[in-house]
Amino acid sequence: MNEKLTIETCLTPALLPLYHIENSIAVIIDIFRATSSICYGIENGAEAIIPVAQVEECAAYRQKGFDYLLAAERNGEVVAGFDFGNSPFSYTSEKVAGKTIVLTTTNGTHALHLSRGAKKVVIGSFLNLSALCNWLQDQQENILLVCAGWKNNFNLEDTLFAGAVIDQLKTSDYQLDDPGIAANDLFQLGKNDLNAYLQKTAHSERLKKLGIEEDIRFCLQVDLTTAIPVLRGEKLVKLEG
């Protein structure tokens, strides 16, 4: 009997222990804003991006004498002494081409570290949606969509993106789980105007207070990029086709 490939959707990193991640390619999803900034930075020629959880870890790279760009924010402001914050607008070719960037991101780094055991770990965002889905389709492997969420809990924007991936792949012969069915249904509700749909979320209010509505709109653009960041050791680098 020909077993179907699976697409599983892990709604928060807290649920990762329930999965056999070693059997799957893991796609890390942290739409506002880590994985969007990572996709944009790698597209724009960054040599590598190293995600870390704490500002202190990020600062340590400078103390070690590495010539890296350091990105860290607290409460929506660039931390003093750092090169830039987490806005995707910081990741332009002019700034990042040929550079290695150390990026501070709590939820994204948490999800990434817990997913290390996967067959491959790649980065997804609306920016690289179709490129990612085409590549996933070619792999003919099980897929685990890992939503970074918010403080270990569910958030709507990461789940919506999981639904977008399923929407592109579902014509193929993958077996879905309940979280994936829900994610895809939610994506159907939101796909015509992602920004409007996400206005009602708790996270949206929080992000508005940070004054990063422009970032949000940027992160919801579909297929702006084609690079697929992949984890190699500690670093995210461009997957070579």
Place this chain on the structure above:
Amino acid sequence: MNEKLTIETCLTPALLPLYHIENSIAVIIDIFRATSSICYGIENGAEAIIPVAQVEECAAYRQKGFDYLLAAERNGEVVAGFDFGNSPFSYTSEKVAGKTIVLTTTNGTHALHLSRGAKKVVIGSFLNLSALCNWLQDQQENILLVCAGWKNNFNLEDTLFAGAVIDQLKTSDYQLDDPGIAANDLFQLGKNDLNAYLQKTAHSERLKKLGIEEDIRFCLQVDLTTAIPVLRGEKLVKLEG
């Protein structure tokens, strides 16, 4: 400033540590079939229902000499020596009136035990939906909807019920979280035909194999009952108004 009351939705018991349950009334949700059977049994005059996780715990009540009805299933069959299984059809007045029942249910018991610290713990199902919502509305307390899920992960039917509760309460001035917004949107998609909507879930396939499609249809009936089971010590009893 008048702080809004909250309705929070905990999508699986594994996420309960993220909540301050002591500030809320907890509603335990295990639609297929534990909390549906509990609502039906309490409605039909059961004096109390004691949920346990393991068949062995259930059997121990007989060994202790208590004159209880024991309910336990494995793979859809009543376990030898037990009085009945988990089908709500077993919980008729003829069988349960005046009796105490020990019910074996893995996911439901797990959710219930982890929710003990709440202000009150009540049981919800489509069967007692409106009665439950009217009572919740009267309490003017924060509400935590605890989906029992499946093996600590998300399932669609429990989430849909959380959405149904939110749908009834949302005209009031409650603050929702992202899981609740998603649950309510999913309920809007499914509400016109819950049974058809849930056909596509992983759980539905599993339950079909157990030959309990009649149970499923029964559990998706709305407002068949008005009793609200509430936890007192180890026992679920009828909440007196």
